Amino acid sequence: MDRAIGSIAILGGGTAGWMAAAVLAQVLRGTKTTITLVESAEIPTVGVGEATIPPILDFLRLLEIDQGQFMAATEGSFKLGIRFDDWRVVGERYWHPFGTFGPSVDRRPFHHIWHRLRAAGDDPRVEAYSLATALGDAGRMAFADGQGQGPLGGMRHALHFDAGLVAKFLRTYSEQRGVRRLERRVEGATLKDDGFVEALVLDGGERLAADLFIDCSGFRGVLIEGALKTGYEDWSDFLPCDRAVAGLTVRDANPPPFTQAAARPAGWRWRIPLRHRTGNGYVYSSAHVGDDEALADLEREAGKLLTEPRILKFTGGRRRAFWNRNVVALGLASGFIEPLESTSIHFVTSGLMKLLDHFPDKGFDAANIADYNKALIAEYEAARDFIVLHYQPTRRDEPFWRERAHAALPPDLADRLALYRGTGRIPHRPTELFTELSWFYVLEGMGVRPVAHDPLVELSDLSQVREGLSGWRRRVAEIVQAAPSHDAALDMIAGRARPAA
Ligand SMILES: Cc1cc2nc3c(=O)[nH]c(=O)nc-3n(C[C@H](O)[C@H](O)[C@H](O)COP(=O)(O)OP(=O)(O)OC[C@H]3O[C@@H](n4cnc5c(N)ncnc54)[C@H](O)[C@@H]3O)c2cc1C
Incomplete structure (x- = not known):
């Protein structure tokens, strides 16, 4: 028997459905595998996903889509990070920028040096060491120069776009690569004896059989929940916005x-x-x-x-499994974390990349599926904890915020906070989406300060460190001064298609 997956059915034509169609069409080109996407105009898409994080450019690169062309088609703009206003107290603001933050000194990351500077009585400012923040404050844009060390070397950006136009763009892309689209309402699914999905039941009773099903049907989760009853873990206690x-x-x-x-x-x-x-x-x-x-x-x-x-x-939370039998849920069908750090569309990409790393054959090996779920659940839960962190240290006085300040924390987040408060350290877990630096920005922005810092940074000569830092600050100011306005950068990219940097 041929064990290769011969047919894939994608249910849903929102951002997630068309992202899945595009990636699978690109990766499986030249094979005999057929891809069919079913969507219904009667059921609207959410379509408000407008902000992304830098790995969106990896997604475009995988699809060999030119960044300028994509931005022109989706009314896109550049994103250098997020500015948080009034979170700790009204009137304060802080940044979670993308890209490099200060130079490393004697191989210690700069945020450790930051704590030492502060302990020595200096008053370091994020905008002096983060080029993205300085550019953002000035309303300007610059691109990575690919030259390693300086502030421009580590520049990263993401995109804002109109999610409806993204789905349209990716639909054209996918159809050009052989994806078949059916405009039909899915009424349900038939199951085989082993509980695997056999076919989608379309309006009028017609069936669409496939080997692998991708559920991108939005919050409904028509297959992952409706057909397979996978279950949902509700995170409202941690994230009550609904x-x-x-x-x-x-x-x-x-x-x-x-x-x-x-x-x-x-x-x-x-x-x-x-x-x-x-x-x-x-x-x-x-x-x-x-x-x-x-x-x-x-x-x-x-x-x-x-x-x-x-x-x-919505209800913040996740499916108990993202991949159940021969159904993989992506997008809102898989779960939802409020969009504070623009994670949803990223998790579609992340789910797709992991699906490629775990691409099944018709045997649907249980250990392979379990490994996929384990990896994605860990990533998802760490992102949830990162979002919860944005609320907890608040000093705002409204009932909603007072409750957030006193709410129980996920255990891993409580451990991280204790570690940071005591040592200034943030655990480095390479598989997590948000790096130590991201955690640092939010902790610092929310006024969480450690009582001690990395003893190894004491080994560097402070006057030499300060001298090196003044060079970095000068360079940041020069780059900002010379950079075009964001609007001018958008005109530039519209006129001269720039490759995904
Ligand atoms: C308030 C809010 C703000 C957000 N902001 C961001 C953001 O800034 N950044 C970000 O990354 N993400 C954001 N998101 C998330 C983002 O919108 C979604 O992750 C993304 O749009 C993917 O949605 P989807 O395709 O999974 O679902 P949907 O857009 O809901 O699409 C579902 C599709 O399934 C089809 N369908 C459903 N049932 C059936 C059926 N029975 N038969 C046939 N077709 C069916 C529908 O027709 C539709 O095509 C936000 C979400 C919300 C709620």
Whole structure:
């Protein structure tokens, strides 16, 4: 018997469905495997995923899609990080930027030096050592120069885009590579004796059989939950926001090259600059604010919405397994962590990369599936803990925030906080999405300070360290001075297609 997967059915044509179709079409080109995507115009997509993180460029590279062409087709803009406003107390702000942060000194990462400088009475500033932050504050854009050491060498960026246009772009890409699209409503699925999915049941009773099914049906999880009853782990105790109201406002005159995440009385508000419009939303806890009040708050802060406001309801959490038998769930069908750090679309990519690393044959080896789930669950839970961290050290006074400050923490997060407070150390786990540096930015931004720092940084000569750092600061200022505005960089990329850097 031929053990190779001969047919793949993807259920859902939102961002996740078309990302899956594009990747599988690209990787399986030249094979006999058929790929069919089923979507229904009667069931709308969520379509508000607008901010990403730097690995989105790896996704484009895998698909051999030119970054400039992609941005032009999706009204895309550049993202250098996230600016958090009013999270610890109203009036304070901090950055979670992408890219290099200061030079390493005697092989110690710069954030350890930071603690030493502070202990010595200096007042180091993130914007002096993070080029992305300095550029963001100035509304300018620069690209990695690929030259290793200096501030430009480690520059990284991500993209903002219109998620609806992304799905459209990837649909064309996928169809050109042989993906068949069916515009049908899926009513359910038939199962084989061993509990594996045999076929999708389409409206009118027709069946679509396949070897492997990718469930991208959104929050419903038509296959992973509806057919296979995989179960859902509810994280509301850690992340109680369960709704969002979203809509577009007019384009900013010079759109900032970053996502803004501003704390609000019962959650937080995003502002995402696109080329043609600005995306806005208020993510909130329905136990603390009503829908009308949330919309009024959003319009007060963001301006009148040009589009009909969309209220989206969700429960933070994940499926007990992302891959169950011959069904792999991606996107919202697999789970949801509120979009504070733009992780959802990334987890679609991450799930797809891991699927390629664990690509099955018709035997569907149980250990292979278990390994896939283990890797993705670990990544997902670490991301959840990172999001919870954004809330816990707050000093805000509204009931929602007071509850967050006193809520129980996931055990691993509690351990990390204890380690950091005592030593300034952040565990380095290479398989995690967010690096030590990301954790540092949020800890520092939220005013969590360690009582001690890495003793090895004491071995460096402080006056030499300070001298080296002044050179770095000067270089950051020079680059910002010479950099084009974000708008000019967008014009540049629209005119001259730049390869995914
Ligand atoms: C408020 C909010 C803000 C977000 N912001 C971001 C962000 O900034 N960055 C980020 O990375 N992510 C963000 N996300 C997440 C992001 O929107 C999703 O991860 C992404 O759009 C993928 O969605 P999806 O394709 O899984 O689901 P959906 O968009 O819901 O698509 C589901 C698809 O399944 C089809 N379907 C469902 N049932 C059936 C059926 N029975 N028959 C046929 N077809 C069916 C639908 O027609 C649709 O095509 C956000 C999410 C929310 C809720």
